[in-house]
Amino acid sequence: MRAQTTLPSVAVALVLLTIPAVLGVVIADGSLVANERPAVERQTTVAVSDRLVSQTAPVTHRANVLDESKLRNLSVDRLRTKYGVPDDASIAVALGDETLVATDDVSDWPGPDDGSSVERIVHVANETERTIVPTLTDAHAVTLPRRTANGTIDLSPGPDGNVSTVRANGRVVLHDEDGLEGAHDVRLSRYETTTLTFDVEGDLAADPVSITFRPLETYRSRLVVTLDA
Amino acid sequence: MDNRAVSPVVEKTLATTIVVLYIGAMTTLFVGGIVPDYRGATGQEIAERTHATVLAEIETTIPETEARTTAQTRLEVPATIRATGYDLVLDGGELRLEHPADSIGVRSRVWTPDDVTIADSRVDSGADLLIVLEGAGGDRTLTLREVDP
Numbered sequence: 100m101r102a103q104t105t106l107p108s109v110a111v112a113l114v115l116l117t118i119p120a121v122l123g124v125v126i127a128d129g130s131l132v133a134n135e136r137p138a139v140e141r142q143t144t145v146a147v148s149d150r151l152v153s154q155t156a157p158v159t160h161r162a163n164v165l166d167e168s169k170l171r172n173l174s175v176d177r178l179r180t181k182y183g184v185p186d187d188a189s190i191a192v193a194l195g196d197e198t199l200v201a202t203d204d205v206s207d208w209p210g211p212d213d214g215s216s217v218e219r220i221v222h223v224a225n226e227t228e229r230t231i232v233p234t235l236t237d238a239h240a241v242t243l244p245r246r247t248a249n250g251t252i253d254l255s256p257g258p259d260g261n262v263s264t265v266r267a268n269g270r271v272v273l274h275d276e277d278g279l280e281g282a283h284d285v286r287l288s289r290y291e292t293t294t295l296t297f298d299v300e301g302d303l304a305a306d307p308v309s310i311t312f313r314p315l316e317t318y319r320s321r322l323v324v325t326l327d328a
Numbered sequence: 329m330d331n332r333a334v335s336p337v338v339e340k341t342l343a344t345t346i347v348v349l350y351i352g353a354m355t356t357l358f359v360g361g362i363v364p365d366y367r368g369a370t371g372q373e374i375a376e377r378t379h380a381t382v383l384a385e386i387e388t389t390i391p392e393t394e395a396r397t398t399a400q401t402r403l404e405v406p407a408t409i410r411a412t413g414y415d416l417v418l419d420g421g422e423l424r425l426e427h428p429a430d431s432i433g434v435r436s437r438v439w440t441p442d443d444v445t446i447a448d449s450r451v452d453s454g455a456d457l458l459i460v461l462e463g464a465g466g467d468r469t470l471t472l473r474e475v476d477p
Binding site for chain 2: 104105106109112113116117120123127128131134135136137138139141142143145146149153154155182183185
């Protein structure tokens with residue numbers, strides 16, 4: 100051992116040098132993995148979600164208001180052609196917790212690491228039909244309880260009575276000098292509550308008017324678009 | 329030869345050689361393998377984020393109406409990735425980021441409404457880039473252009 104006293108210290112020094120080098124590489128690797136983001140996939144998902152709720156989309160009535168029946172009839176092919184989902188990506192569209200349309204390989208995803216997911220709050224609208232039969236005894240006017248863009252007015256005033264004009268919020272929508280009869284479609288305003296007034300001569304029969312209108316019933320829900328490229 | 333006086337010399341020479349070999353090995357390991365891998369990975373990450381930003385700005389440039397449009401978005405992109413300039417190419421409905429290094433590159437399809445055609449164009453990363461949408465209603469074209477300095 101006479102001439103080898105510095106060799107152990109050299110060995111110790113080299114080991115001490117290696118430790119921070121390895122630590123440095125491990126920290127750098129961890130930092131890189133933590134900051135990785137699937138940027139292009141995320142951007143594609145956001146874009147598809149924006150297209151689904153935009154006002155020019157086929158499934159919407161207006162921006163952020165989706166039509167329920169058209170939404171439920173969405174298919175993966177339509178998503179690929181009309182909404183820009185890439186051909187090689189898996190896609191799932193869900194309303195709340197219910198999956199509406201998905202490619203085949205989505206039996207147990209989306210998990211937290213599979214694909215990118217975008218949620219937004221939307222209104223889902225159903226067209227419903229309601230009919231009211233006002234009596235028109237005193238005021239010759241009726242206010243519709245729901246706003247609606249159009250309606251059908253069915254008049255049967257009877258032999259003694261005559262309705263010559265129907266106005267919606269002061270605007271004439273139906274007019275006939277000889278008296279209106281039968282069913283007529285009228286356009287109304289969706290932006291204000293409509294009051295229909297009738298110009299009546301003589302005595303009207305019972306139930307002279309029946310008004311059918313189709314208001315949109317809406318409820319709020321979450322639209323979840325998940326895409327895995 | 330007097331062996332007793334030589335052995336410290338041999339010992340120090342041995343120690344020096346071991347240390348020099350160690351340094352050489354570590355340097356080769358880092359510069360040859362580990363560092364280029366990490367530079368490539370970071371470069372690819374930056375390329376993907378740049379590509380995603382350009383895609384997002386293309387979406388914003390296209391308005392929701394289908395009428396005659398002249399729209400332009402000016403976008404700043406990193407001048408270099410990994411110390412080398414790169415190209416952004418629109419080609420056949422695809423947006424590609426082309427970089428001289430093999431390990432860096434991004435490509436994806438660009439989706440536009442039916443009435444917008446994507447014109448093939450190539451832009452260098454050195455200057456700000458312009459995303460231009462122009463044309464009559466029903467026949468509009470999307471192009472990438474460079475900003476004149």
